[in-house]
Amino acid sequence: MKIVVKNYEWMKEIPPTPLSRPGPGSMGMTGRWRAERPVINYEKCKKCGMCWTYCPENAIVFSKDEGPRINYNYCKGCLVCVEECPYDAIKVEREVVEWEK
Secondary structure, three states, rough: OOOOOOOOOHHHHHHOOOOOOOOOOOOOOHHOOEEEEEEEEEEEEOOOOHHHOOOOOOEEEEEOOEEEOOOOOOOOOOOHHHHHHHOOOOOEEEEEEEHHH
């Protein structure tokens, strides 16, 4: 039996690209689901768009001029953006619920 190993090195040169661009809110407003929220430090942010690219809920709006903005009405707090940010520009804060204020 012959084992064939394919060379996928060429894939490393392709920038990450979202496969689709669904609109926010397919599950309704999901912001109350979170226990923690991502917060962007704009002094550290380089406007690379990685957080926007990997956000599974499309809760991050991105423009090259302003950079990323998180729509907390739709952010579920999965924190994928925190993991994917190459500049550590997104930190995690505990979500404060209305009755805790």
